[in-house]
Amino acid sequence: xxxxxxxxxxxxxxxxxxxxxxxxxxxxxxxxxxxxxxxxxxxxxxxxxxxxxxxxxxxxxxxxxxxxxxxxxxxxxxxxxxxxxxxxxxxxxxxxxxxxxxxxxxxxxxxxxxxxxxxxxxxxxxxxxxxxxxxxxxxxxxxxxxxxxxxxxxxxxxxxxxxxxxxxxxxxxxxxxxxxxxxxxxxxxxxxxxxxxxxxxxxxxxxxxxxxxxxxxxxxxxxx
Amino acid sequence: xxxxxxxxxxxxxxxxxxxxxxxxxxxxxxxxxxxxxxxxxxxxxxxxxxxxxxxxxxxxxxxxxxxxxxxxxxxxxxxxxxxxxxxxxxxxxxxxxxxxxxxxxxxxxxxxxxxxxxxxxxxxxxxxxxxxxxxxxxxxxxxxxxxxxxxxxxxxxxxxxxxxxxxxxxxxxxxxxxxxxxxxxxxxxxxxxxxxxxxxxxxxxxxxxxxxxxxxxxxxxxxx
DNA sequence: ACAAAACTTTAGAATTTCTTTAGAATTCAA
DNA sequence: TTGAATTCTAAAGAAATTCTAAAGTTTTGT
Numbered sequence: 001x002x003x004x005x006x007x008x009x010x011x012x013x014x015x016x017x018x019x020x021x022x023x024x025x026x027x028x029x030x031x032x033x034x035x036x037x038x039x040x041x042x043x044x045x046x047x048x049x050x051x052x053x054x055x056x057x058x059x060x061x062x063x064x065x066x067x068x069x070x071x072x073x074x075x076x077x078x079x080x081x082x083x084x085x086x087x088x089x090x091x092x093x094x095x096x097x098x099x100x101x102x103x104x105x106x107x108x109x110x111x112x113x114x115x116x117x118x119x120x121x122x123x124x125x126x127x128x129x130x131x132x133x134x135x136x137x138x139x140x141x142x143x144x145x146x147x148x149x150x151x152x153x154x155x156x157x158x159x160x161x162x163x164x165x166x167x168x169x170x171x172x173x174x175x176x177x178x179x180x181x182x183x184x185x186x187x188x189x190x191x192x193x194x195x196x197x198x199x200x201x202x203x204x205x206x207x208x209x210x211x212x213x214x215x216x217x218x219x220x221x222x223x224x
Numbered sequence: 225x226x227x228x229x230x231x232x233x234x235x236x237x238x239x240x241x242x243x244x245x246x247x248x249x250x251x252x253x254x255x256x257x258x259x260x261x262x263x264x265x266x267x268x269x270x271x272x273x274x275x276x277x278x279x280x281x282x283x284x285x286x287x288x289x290x291x292x293x294x295x296x297x298x299x300x301x302x303x304x305x306x307x308x309x310x311x312x313x314x315x316x317x318x319x320x321x322x323x324x325x326x327x328x329x330x331x332x333x334x335x336x337x338x339x340x341x342x343x344x345x346x347x348x349x350x351x352x353x354x355x356x357x358x359x360x361x362x363x364x365x366x367x368x369x370x371x372x373x374x375x376x377x378x379x380x381x382x383x384x385x386x387x388x389x390x391x392x393x394x395x396x397x398x399x400x401x402x403x404x405x406x407x408x409x410x411x412x413x414x415x416x417x418x419x420x421x422x423x424x425x426x427x428x429x430x431x432x433x434x435x436x437x438x439x440x441x442x443x444x445x446x447x448x
Numbered sequence: 449a450c451a452a453a454a455c456t457t458t459a460g461a462a463t464t465t466c467t468t469t470a471g472a473a474t475t476c477a478a
Numbered sequence: 479t480t481g482a483a484t485t486c487t488a489a490a491g492a493a494a495t496t497c498t499a500a501a502g503t504t505t506t507g508t
Contacts, residue, residue, distance in 0.1 A: 064238065064242045096328065137392070138391055138392050138439075140439075151441065151495055152440070152496095190497075193455065193456065194457085194498090195496085196455090197457065214454095214455070214504095375484055375485080376485095377485070412487090413466090415486055417466065418467095420466090440465070440466075440493085440494060440495070441466095449508100451508090452505105453505085454504080454505070455505085456501105457501085458500090460499095461499095463497080464493105465492105467492070468489105469488100469490085470487105471486105471488090472487075473487085474483105475482105475485080476482090476483080477480100477481095477483095
């Protein structure tokens with residue numbers, strides 16, 4: 001997942017980039033309005049984290065640019081508390097979420113993931129990796145135009161992996177995502193194991209490549 | 225497709241217009257009640273996106289105007305209030321859909337398209353799939369010029385499937401569409417099951433092909 | 449190398465979801 | 479109001495999914 005941080009405070013920028021790089025996000029930055037605009041015309045980003053107050057303009061004026069150039073891109077507004085209140089109303093329709101500074105990196109991370117999940121699940125007509133195609137509308141999986149029949153849990157598992165591709169996801173995270181509060185922490189992960197196996201088998205049966213790797217003691221990692 | 229955005233917040237208006245213009249919609253705007261009324265008396269619009277709170281009146285009061293002047297025009301209410309009372313009032317007065325602010329442009333787009341599909345369907349002389357012909361005016365179904373007699377619920381179910389063809393529709397979505405607010409979430413889906421069976425049986429009796437597939441745990445999918 | 453922990457695989461039990469049926473309740477039109 | 483058609487309810491049966499448990503394999507730490 002590729003992020004663009006539009007932010008003029010160097011320290012903030014560094015902290016964010018360090019944190020999200022360590023989580024295996026691909027990070028880029030733009031410290032000015034002009035730079036951000038330039039980058040947005042050239043490269044694609046999954047999510048833009050946008051500070052409102054920039055030295056050479058307001059971040060809010062970037063939203064139409066993003067929306068017209070990169071419809072699928074998520075926008076998260078990051079703003080100091082006082083400047084937010086007045087201007088927020090106007091942003092409602094353009095931004096996907098907003099957060100006031102200062103904020104916890106964990107919170108920012110959670111929101112970024114939430115946006116991405118929504119985008120992938122709702123917006124996209126198709127999500128592709130290699131010769132696989134996920135159709136979120138139909139909740140179907142295809143391999144070279146041949147349908148692979150997945151159960152609901154398998155499908156949700158796959159989508160969760162695709163959303164978090166190239167990142168190690170823990171069994172607890174998987175469990176929490178697929179079962180919610182219903183999943184008891186004290187529970188064993190037997191069912192997770194079983195669904196993992198079934199999904200792996202169906203993917204392998206189609207393409208023979210190993211998409212989901214086990215990171216012993218940590219979790220699983222999907223490489224699309 | 226021509227849209228009219230009735231909305232007093234300039235920023236919101238601009239974001240919406242940028243977005244939908246980039247999607248090749250023809251967009252117009254009205255920032256006040258009076259302006260909107262004027263435009264609606266002069267021009268035709270496919271869909272009106274209507275903010276409730278306007279400086280000189282409630283957007284709700286525009287609905288009768290639209291309905292009397294432009295019967296075919298779709299109405300989508302956009303409101304900051306997410307109270308149920310507003311929602312019901314909007315539907316009661318003749319709105320086609322309702323969305324609370326803030327919302328995602330993708331979501332708005334999806335709903336606008338959904339309204340348009342429904343409108344087209346109503347206006348169309350015939351809707352065909354394979355050797356089947358639906359006549360929306362008469363609410364009749366034919367197979368190779370032979371009429372298949374459907375009950376009202378069966379007909380509505382079929383139309384809902386045709387509108388959403390190739391997409392998995394959940395039982396809740398079906399229930400909401402066929403029964404509206406009347407359908408209790410706590411209710412079981414027994415009646416849905418029964419109507420599903422009856423519709424399937426009538427279709428199968430005519431053509432022996434399975435049009436409606438069950439996606440276990442997700443819903444049903446119609447492939448026309 | 450050994451034991452402990454983490455993970456994989458298997459098979460079948462338990463559960464959930466869906467289908468079908470039949471009859472009761474409701475609606476609608478004559 | 480009455481009768482026929484439609485819609486809903488309930489329950490039993492079928493099918494598919496999900497979970498459990500246990501045995502087998504790999505990895506890690508000492």
